Amino acid sequence: MSTTYTVPIGPVHVGLKEPVTAWLDLEGERIVGAKIRPGAIHRGIEFMARERNPIQVIYLSERICGICSFSHVIAFIRAIEDLAGLKVPPRAQYIRTLVLELERVHSHLLWAGVACYTIGFDSAFHLGMQMRERVMDVLELLTGNRVNYGVATFGGVRWDVTPELAKAMREMIRYYRREFTPFREIVMADPVAQARMRNVGVLTRDEAVRYSAVGPTARASGLRVDLRKSSPYEAYADIPVEPVVPQDYFGAAHGDVLDRFAVRVLEVYQSLDIMDAALDGLPEGPYVAEPNVNKVLASLKKAEGTGWGIIEAPRGDDTHIVSLKGGDDNVFWWKVRAPTYANAVSWPLMFRGNELADAPLIINSIDPCISCMERMMVTDGGGDPLIVTKTELLERCRRKTFDLGSGIRTKGAGTGGLEGGTTK
Amino acid sequence: MITRILPQLFRHIFSRAATNLFPAAHMPPSLTDALSDPDSPPNPTVPVGKRFRGRLNYDRSKCIGCKLCVRVCPAHATDYLAEEKKIIIHNDRCCFCAQCTEVCPVKCLSMSSQFMISSYDRKANIVTGA
Ligand code: SF4
Ligand code: SF4
Numbered sequence: 001m002s003t004t005y006t007v008p009i010g011p012v013h014v015g016l017k018e019p020v021t022a023w024l025d026l027e028g029e030r031i032v033g034a035k036i037r038p039g040a041i042h043r044g045i046e047f048m049a050r051e052r053n054p055i056q057v058i059y060l061s062e063r064i065c066g067i068c069s070f071s072h073v074i075a076f077i078r079a080i081e082d083l084a085g086l087k088v089p090p091r092a093q094y095i096r097t098l099v100l101e102l103e104r105v106h107s108h109l110l111w112a113g114v115a116c117y118t119i120g121f122d123s124a125f126h127l128g129m130q131m132r133e134r135v136m137d138v139l140e141l142l143t144g145n146r147v148n149y150g151v152a153t154f155g156g157v158r159w160d161v162t163p164e165l166a167k168a169m170r171e172m173i174r175y176y177r178r179e180f181t182p183f184r185e186i187v188m189a190d191p192v193a194q195a196r197m198r199n200v201g202v203l204t205r206d207e208a209v210r211y212s213a214v215g216p217t218a219r220a221s222g223l224r225v226d227l228r229k230s231s232p233y234e235a236y237a238d239i240p241v242e243p244v245v246p247q248d249y250f251g252a253a254h255g256d257v258l259d260r261f262a263v264r265v266l267e268v269y270q271s272l273d274i275m276d277a278a279l280d281g282l283p284e285g286p287y288v289a290e291p292n293v294n295k296v297l298a299s300l301k302k303a304e305g306t307g308w309g310i311i312e313a314p315r316g317d318d319t320h321i322v323s324l325k326g327g328d329d330n331v332f333w334w335k336v337r338a339p340t341y342a343n344a345v346s347w348p349l350m351f352r353g354n355e356l357a358d359a360p361l362i363i364n365s366i367d368p369c370i371s372c373m374e375r376m377m378v379t380d381g382g383g384d385p386l387i388v389t390k391t392e393l394l395e396r397c398r399r400k401t402f403d404l405g406s407g408i409r410t411k412g413a414g415t416g417g418l419e420g421g422t423t424k
Numbered sequence: 425m426i427t428r429i430l431p432q433l434f435r436h437i438f439s440r441a442a443t444n445l446f447p448a449a450h451m452p453p454s455l456t457d458a459l460s461d462p463d464s465p466p467n468p469t470v471p472v473g474k475r476f477r478g479r480l481n482y483d484r485s486k487c488i489g490c491k492l493c494v495r496v497c498p499a500h501a502t503d504y505l506a507e508e509k510k511i512i513i514h515n516d517r518c519c520f521c522a523q524c525t526e527v528c529p530v531k532c533l534s535m536s537s538q539f540m541i542s543s544y545d546r547k548a549n550i551v552t553g554a
Binding site for chain 2: 052053055056057059060123124126132140141142143144145148150158159182185186189249255293294361423
């Protein structure tokens, strides 16, 4: 006769970096069911945006996330550029790509280090964190800050890549090519690390499709999805990017934590190649279309409509949709869909049949960013509670998307990810 | 694997520490005061990059009171003083984006490289430019 106990992990827990609660049903040590309850870190950023003009919202969007801040900025800026029809000079596109890849490197290195820490492999954690300093230094040289760079603006970037900076970046790339492989081998060849990560938190290929996993989580399950390939933006149109999937490197995709580790680690090498290519091809010319912020603000005040920006952030697809009203200084509305939102629904599947001690590792394995994810909050406003079935919800969603699409160009909408993946 | 991690371990025994020392021996009540204390020179900090954005400098006499900096400040860190047609900056609210220094027509705002500005005194973090 077995008894099922329900144990909460979180919202505040040593193994988690951000507040989220996983209610786990346990039979002994085995997890038989899981419920995820977010709702502890909603900050109302979209509401704050409604009393700020687009220039101010750039810096607000940067604060959605501390790690992938630049991805949010670029997605937001691309949405505004899309609706106002602003052009970005080629040099700015390349600089944006460079910073996006620098950000991917530091995000993946941080995750790889923290994953080692979660399984108790502290030596590798320190090694990873020490290595990460190098890319942070380059980011600081380029943008002035280690986080929240403030480097992008409408129609370009605010600071140029000078020859010294290009040299520092090349040196950094050489450093990682030399130093990163020992780190990878120390972790991936370690029998204990393998035992902790192999066949833990499995998400099969079909489940990843059904539950719309994105980014490295989807790729680790063997899906070839990468917006940098399927709908290229900035300089990715010139620099070919192949989605990193484990079957290309190890023969088969297990969709477990070790595969997610491998995908992120291999993506670091890919980012180094992309940065090399971007530095090689860095076009000459201006790095911002209109340097006068006042003129930009005046033109955005006249702009009206809805714009989309969808990019491949370190954790997956990041979508921003922004609407401006003509004659109004401020942002009219703004919707953010961060990658963790798509990946979090796969958590209950990943928990199945694993042990309680693996729970923090599984939670961390999708590289969750709860602050990114929590975009809305339902409070008890005294109205009638409304319960909708899944079919109804889907129907409502489709209708809303259709209504949105009828007023605007539907360009880019809906291609966010899985299409490139199901057709291998 | 042990064969892979051993070379790393030996390398790190003989290499310089990767971390820097905290500027003061213990956390003082005011870091800014402790750093300017001639009796206990602080541990040297790592120099900041050329583009580093620190505490704002404000040249009050040059300011023409155009309010452009108030308009672009994402953190609402600048307050406009209507009678004097000047501004004050609350550095504890500033997010160091340098948008105001970029937009100011007479360039009376600039970012310094000073970053240790935390203090228990809120007023110490108001830049009046006086
Ligand atoms: S640096 Fe940015 S946050 Fe600080 S006062 Fe200037 S505009 Fe405001
Ligand atoms: S933008 Fe410059 S001149 Fe105008 S109010 Fe601000 S500080 Fe003064």
